[in-house]
Amino acid sequence: MPENESMPEDDSMPKEGSTPEDGSTPAHASISARETYVSQILEVMSAEPEQVVLSCRDETLTGDELTRSVRSAAQVLRRHAGESSDDADAPVVAILTVTNSPATLILRYAANLTGATVVHLQTTNAVDPGDRIATDAKLTILAETGATHLAVDAEHLALARELCDRLPAPPTLLGWGDLAADVLDVTAGDADAFDPSAVEIPLDRAAVVTYTSGTTGRPKGIAVDFRTRNGYITAGLTMAWRGAYLATLPMSHSSGALADDSLASGGSVVIHDGFDAGAVLRAVAEHGITRTLLSPPQLYLLMDHPEVTTTDLSSLQMLCYTGCPASPERLADAVKIFGEVLFQIYGTSEAAAISMLTPAEHADPELRLTVGRPMAGEIRIRDEHDHTDLPAGATGEICVRSPFAMRGYVGDPELTARTVRDGWVHTGDLGRVDERGYIHILGRVADVIKTNGIKIQPLTVENTLMAHPDVVQAAVFCVRDKDRVEHMHAAVVLRDGGTATAAELSDHVSTALSPKHVPAEIGIRPELPLTRVGKPDRARLAAGAGG
Structure with missing residues (x-):
């Protein structure tokens, strides 16, 4: 990824490990692929190669099978893309596969093992792996990250071709399986021919780019370098546990890091679609x-x-x-x-x-x-x-x-x-x-509501509403009238059998906080709308209230 596309040339970026006195490696140091978090995971699995380490639907992979899948894909990618110590020429592999699948995990491992930057192209949602980034946004992401390769499964091949047709410099297609004659099959590589010791990777190169939109706005690509990704594993292993991790949240986001340290500790991962x-x-x-x-x-x-x-x-x-x-x-x-x-x-x-x-x-x-x-x-x-x-x-x-x-x-x-x-x-x-x-x-x-002469944080009132024995969910939001005056409204979901009325909940807030904290309206709903990241969608609630 070009340096000027991922960080400013100033002192505003964190530079962990850049000072000699902190005892860590210099900011621009390189490591062998044998020293990456991926190699650490593969080495742990080699100790018990017949142990089932990955389960997804009806598919299971042993440590040996997962290791060979990673090395096979890495060998295909390295043979095709080569290696570069210059970030401007380094491969950038965008992954467009079913988010919670073995393919997503294996492709990330394989690309990072070759020193390539991985870009997750499927979702900005940290909660729902079935959510999708819009096609036009995918195009923007491919362009701004300088993706050189696009790795896809059979389910996404048609979309991948559409994306490539719309790009002036389309990436090379990598296939999870034998998908077509013009798609490189990463499952057909020679696992034994890949030599990680021959790969040098700058520690400050972006290892993974994950896109997030928060609750609103254009997706933002968050780049994490190899030094930090390696640090995730070290930190995770301090928990000193070995067990089975159930991944239901998108593995392109924080759930993927937990899968990493589960495997690095000698444990296993069970993947659900959502x-x-x-x-x-x-x-x-x-x-x-x-x-x-x-x-x-x-x-x-x-x-x-x-x-x-x-x-x-x-x-x-x-x-x-x-x-x-x-x-x-x-x-x-x-x-x-x-x-x-x-x-x-x-x-x-x-x-x-x-x-x-x-x-x-x-x-x-x-x-x-x-x-x-x-x-x-x-x-x-x-x-x-x-x-x-x-x-x-x-x-x-x-x-x-x-x-x-x-x-x-x-x-x-x-x-x-x-x-x-x-x-x-x-x-x-x-x-x-x-x-x-x-x-x-x-x-x-940014959520402060100015009403009744005071500034109120919605979370304060939400927690108070949820302290009522009949309330299981609550959202507090701002509604502006035609004169742009702010009014605080609330929406709640009652537990089964709950009988609380809006008037009773108003009295509850008034007693627990103050009369000025009482919402102008409290609506009782069967459920709350949620944002893409699983939080109550205050904007939709406000729009529905006529704001």
């Missing part, structure tokens, strides 16, 4: 799942499933959730249902994992109001206007300096410079750090 609460419960019992990753709304669906109390969940050790703030009240119920297995991970695509709330901490009602303590790097709370550091306990924007931060936004140095300043990632999240070092998330900087 989240279905009943299917998750059955998989835990059938495969002895020890860890999975969900969004809070998915956690609630799992809790509310009628089979949750009759399914054998004894193997489950880490029920991780991430993506948006969780209701403290619902977390209390989750502890009763699942026991001491809950891990809350707070992070962003730009900064990776930031903090963790452990199972023991979930037992404390006060700590359930937080997202835990920092996992890596440093946290600062800064004034969202002048960006000065604020004292402990003060509310401001959460900023992070982390060894796992992104390399930059692809093709957008200005946005990179605004987001990463002097090595600090500005998350856009509003919060504070208490005297014990726990982080409290208060919402998004």
Whole structure:
């Protein structure tokens, strides 16, 4: 990927490992492919080659089969694309396969093993692997990343041909299988002919580019370099566990990193096409799942499933959730249902994992109001206007300096410079750090509603509504009238058998917070619309209210 398309030529990018005194390698050092995270995973699997390490639908792969698939694809790619120490000439492999499939994982491993940059082209959705990036957006991504190769499965070959026909310099097609005469079959390579020791990879080259749109806007390509991707494995292995990971979230996003350290620890991965609460419960019992990753709304669906109390969940050790703030009240119920297995991970695509709330901490009602303590790097709370550091306990924007931060936004140095300043990632999240070092998330900087003469964070009112025994979901949003005056509205979903009225919920908010925190309207709905990343869609709710 061309250097000037992925990061600005200034000091705004984090440069982990660039200073001699930190004990790490220089910023522009290179490594052999034998030293990459992929080689580490393959080496672990070689110790037990007959162990089943990957399961998806009716397909299973042993460690030896997965290793040979990766090396075969790497041999085809290296034979065709060669190697370059210059990022401007390095291969860029865009992956357009079924998101949660062995092909997606194997193709990433193979491309990274050759030193190529991987671009996930299927979804910006961190929750639903079935969601799709629009065709025109795919074209933009292929162009701005300088994709040299497009890896596809049979399901996406027609779309891949359409994309190539519309590009002035189309990428070479790589096929997951023998798809056509003009498509290179990466499954037909010579696994024994690939020599990773002959491949040198600059550590600061982008290893993976994942696109995200947040809740709105044009997809943003978040580039993570080889140094950071290797660091993910090292950090994951500090958990010192070996088990079976159930992947229901898109493997192009954070779920893929968890699959990596599961395999690197000698464990296995079970892949589902998406989240279905009943299917998750059955998989835990059938495969002895020890860890999975969900969004809070998915956690609630799992809790509310009628089979949750009759399914054998004894193997489950880490029920991780991430993506948006969780209701403290619902977390209390989750502890009763699942026991001491809950891990809350707070992070962003730009900064990776930031903090963790452990199972023991979930037992404390006060700590359930937080997202835990920092996992890596440093946290600062800064004034969202002048960006000065604020004292402990003060509310401001959460900023992070982390060894796992992104390399930059692809093709957008200005946005990179605004987001990463002097090595600090500005998350856009509003919060504070208490005297014990726990982080409290208060919402998004941009979500503040100015009403009744005060500034109100929707999350504060949402949590209060969800503290009512009849409420299982809540969303608070801003509706502007014809004079541009802001009014706070709310939409709630009641649990089965719940009888609370809008008037009763208004009284509840007034008592718990203040009369000024009471929404102008509270609507009771059968379900809430969700954004592409699984969060309540406040924009759709506001539009439906006539805003």
